[in-house]
Amino acid sequence: MIELENVAYSYGGGELLSDISVKLAPGSFHFLTGPSGAGKTTFLKLCYGALLPTAGHVRLFDRDVRSLERDDVAKVRRRVGVVHQDVQFLDHLAVADNIALPLTVSGRQAQAMAGNDLTELMTWVGLTNRADALPPELSGGERQRAALARAVIVSPDVVLADEPTGNVDWDMSQRLLTLLVELNKMGKTVLIATHDLSLIRAAKAQVQARVLRISNRRVQLAGADL
Amino acid sequence: MFNLATLRALAAGDRQADRVVPPTGFTAQLTLFVSGAMAFLAVFALALSLASGRLADRWGDELARTATIRIVAPEDQRALQTTAALEVLSTTPGIAAARALSDEEQQALLAPWFGQDLPLDTLPVPRLIEIETTGQGFDPTSLRLRLAAEVPGAVLDDHGRWRAPLVSAAHRLRLLGWAVALLIIGAVAAMVTLAANAALAANAQVIAVLRLVGATDSYIANAFVRRFTIRALAGSAVGVVVGLLAVWLMPSGGDTPGFLTGLGFQGAGWLVPLLLPLICGAVALFATAYAARRALRTLT
Numbered sequence: 001m002i003e004l005e006n007v008a009y010s011y012g013g014g015e016l017l018s019d020i021s022v023k024l025a026p027g028s029f030h031f032l033t034g035p036s037g038a039g040k041t042t043f044l045k046l047c048y049g050a051l052l053p054t055a056g057h058v059r060l061f062d063r064d065v066r067s068l069e070r071d072d073v074a075k076v077r078r079r080v081g082v083v084h085q086d087v088q089f090l091d092h093l094a095v096a097d098n099i100a101l102p103l104t105v106s107g108r109q110a111q112a113m114a115g116n117d118l119t120e121l122m123t124w125v126g127l128t129n130r131a132d133a134l135p136p137e138l139s140g141g142e143r144q145r146a147a148l149a150r151a152v153i154v155s156p157d158v159v160l161a162d163e164p165t166g167n168v169d170w171d172m173s174q175r176l177l178t179l180l181v182e183l184n185k186m187g188k189t190v191l192i193a194t195h196d197l198s199l200i201r202a203a204k205a206q207v208q209a210r211v212l213r214i215s216n217r218r219v220q221l222a223g224a225d226l
Numbered sequence: 227m228f229n230l231a232t233l234r235a236l237a238a239g240d241r242q243a244d245r246v247v248p249p250t251g252f253t254a255q256l257t258l259f260v261s262g263a264m265a266f267l268a269v270f271a272l273a274l275s276l277a278s279g280r281l282a283d284r285w286g287d288e289l290a291r292t293a294t295i296r297i298v299a300p301e302d303q304r305a306l307q308t309t310a311a312l313e314v315l316s317t318t319p320g321i322a323a324a325r326a327l328s329d330e331e332q333q334a335l336l337a338p339w340f341g342q343d344l345p346l347d348t349l350p351v352p353r354l355i356e357i358e359t360t361g362q363g364f365d366p367t368s369l370r371l372r373l374a375a376e377v378p379g380a381v382l383d384d385h386g387r388w389r390a391p392l393v394s395a396a397h398r399l400r401l402l403g404w405a406v407a408l409l410i411i412g413a414v415a416a417m418v419t420l421a422a423n424a425a426l427a428a429n430a431q432v433i434a435v436l437r438l439v440g441a442t443d444s445y446i447a448n449a450f451v452r453r454f455t456i457r458a459l460a461g462s463a464v465g466v467v468v469g470l471l472a473v474w475l476m477p478s479g480g481d482t483p484g485f486l487t488g489l490g491f492q493g494a495g496w497l498v499p500l501l502l503p504l505i506c507g508a509v510a511l512f513a514t515a516y517a518a519r520r521a522l523r524t525l526t
Contacts, residue, residue, distance in 0.1 A: 071442045078440035088435050092248045104243070105441035150439065 001026050001189055002047050002080075002158060007056035009042055016042055018217040020056070024158065024191060029184045029207050031200050032193040033222065034214030040193035043214065044160050047191065048080045049073045061157075078106050081151030085163035087143045089135035095146050096122065096131040102154045117153065125149045125179065140167035141176075148179055158189040165199055173199055181206045246436060247429060247449045253421040257454055260417045261461030261506050262468075268410045269469025269499045275403025276498065277489045282396030289389040290363070295324075295355040299379030308353050311377045315357060318372070320364030327354045414458065414506055415513045422454055422517035433522070447518035451511055458510030463503040470499055
C-alpha cells in the first residue's frame, strides 16, 4: 500500500532521514515516535507524496512517487486521509462544508449534497451541533475531530495523523484515539506520528499496533519497552 | 492550456467549486474597476477608429469622383476659354458632367476668407469648372495635354495632390484607434494577471488545504479562472454601456459635420463595442489561467 525502500531525505544540506525501509500493509496500525525534530512529519509527508525522497523509492499504491504526475498525486491524496497537528481549514466555509471538501474536490457533489455520510460522520466525531460554525470558532479538540472527519469522509485506504492529540487534553486524546482504532477495525491502514508514549500504551490495549521509532535518522521497530 | 472539457466545465460553472475561494478581496474590486475603465476607454478608441475609417472612405470617394479646372486668363478671354474647356470636357471619356461655377457660387467659396461683400468683378479671380467623373474616371495626363493645346489658361486639379495625404492620415488614425484598443486589451490582460497572482498568493493557505484533500491543479485553477472571468465580463459590460452612452450623448455636428462632431458609431458600428465584454472575458480567462498554472507550479 505504502512502501519506503532505502529512503533518504536531506534538507538544508543535512540528511534528516537515512536508509529507511518501511512497508505499511493494508489494515495495519502503526505508531511513529521519536523526539521533536527527529523527522516524524517529514516521514509522513513522504508517505503521501508531499515530499520526494532524495534517495531510495517511495511507492504509493504500487506506483513510484517519482513517476506520478501532479494530477496523479492529487488522486493518491484522495486515498490517503491526512490529519496535521496544525490543522488548516477554509476559514470562510462552515465546518460541515470543510468536512465535505474532499467530496467536493473529487467531483462527488451529489454525495456531499445528500449529506447522509456527512451527518453520520459529524455525529461520529461529535460535531453535529457545530456544523454551521466557522473553523476559527472551534476549540483545539473540535478542530482535530473536524480534521479527522475531513480525512476519512472519502473512505480513504490509509489515514495518516501527525500528532493528532497534540493540542487536546487527555480525555479528548482518548476519544480521537478511539476514532482512529475504529477506522482501523473498518479495514483502514492507520499511521499515527506522536511523541506521546502514554497514548501509544493506551492504544495497545485496544489494537494490535506496531511502533516505529525514529532515532539517529533511521526508523527502527520499537521494542517491548513501550 | 485548455481542452474542450475544461472550457465546457468553465462555462457550466460549479457553485461548490466557486465557493472554495474566499469571495471578497481587494483584487475583486480592482479587476472590476480596471475592466470597466478599460472597456470605457476602448469604446472611445473604437469610435475614433471607426470614425476615421468613415472619414477616409468619404474623402477618398468624394474627392476621387471630382476634379476642378481653373481658367486663368485675361478678363476678355476668360469666357471664351471657359467655353472651350467645357467643349474639351464634353468629348473627354470618363467625365460625367462639367459646369462652370457662377459668380455667386465663387463668391460663396471665397466668403469665409474675404467676407460676403467681395467685388468679384473687379478682381482677377479665375473661373472654376467643376467636373464629375464616371465610375471609371478620366485620364488626367491626356486631358492636361488637350487643355494645354486648346485652352492655354486652363489648369486641371484632380485633387490627387492633397487628397492622398488626407486619406493617408485618416487611414493612419484608424490604425491608431485599433492599436489603442489592442493596447487597452493588453493592459487588461496584464492587470488581470497581476490581480490573479495577488489573489493566488493571498490564498496560499486555501490552495494548501485544497491540495491536501486531493484537489487537482486544474480544479484549483478553474475556481480562480471562473471568478476573474466573471469579474472582467461584468466590469467591462458596465464600462461598455457607460462608454456607449457617453458617445451617444456627444454633440452632433448637424448639417456641417466635422471630425470631432462625427466621432461615434453609425449603423452596425454600434454593435462592435458589444464584443468588448466578450473579449475582456476571454482575455481574463487566459490571463488568469496562465497566472494560476504558473503560481501552482511554484506553490508546494
